[in-house]
Amino acid sequence: MLGRLNHVAIAVPDLAAATATYRDTLGAQVSQPQALPEHGVTVVFVDLGNTKVELLEPLGEGSPIAAYLERNPAGGMHHLCYEVADIRAARDRLAAAGARVLGDGEPRTGAHGKPVLFLHPKDFAGTLVELEQA
């Protein structure tokens, strides 16, 4: 069921500073910032060839990463995103196995324009997991 690692997401308090670190200190290819108001974040993608790092900064009130940044003011690893071929089939299989799907269980459109779901970190070794339909 599980496919490639699509991205590792890192929550950051200052997107411009984090982008500069990846671009200038690490010499990575970085995208322009992209505001995703429906997800409450602004995102920059770091292209690594085999996968991506997604830098996330809170956008607007009630951002889903605001509480994480309160606990981790310097930022930190927020979630891993794995690709699946059929997100509804993956959801149904996980739900049948007792895993908790966050929200109402319906896939939403993610940062890459593809359907995504999030899974409860307590069911996956303490790691928030995003599934994206490849």
Ligand code: CO
């Ligand atoms: Co993500």
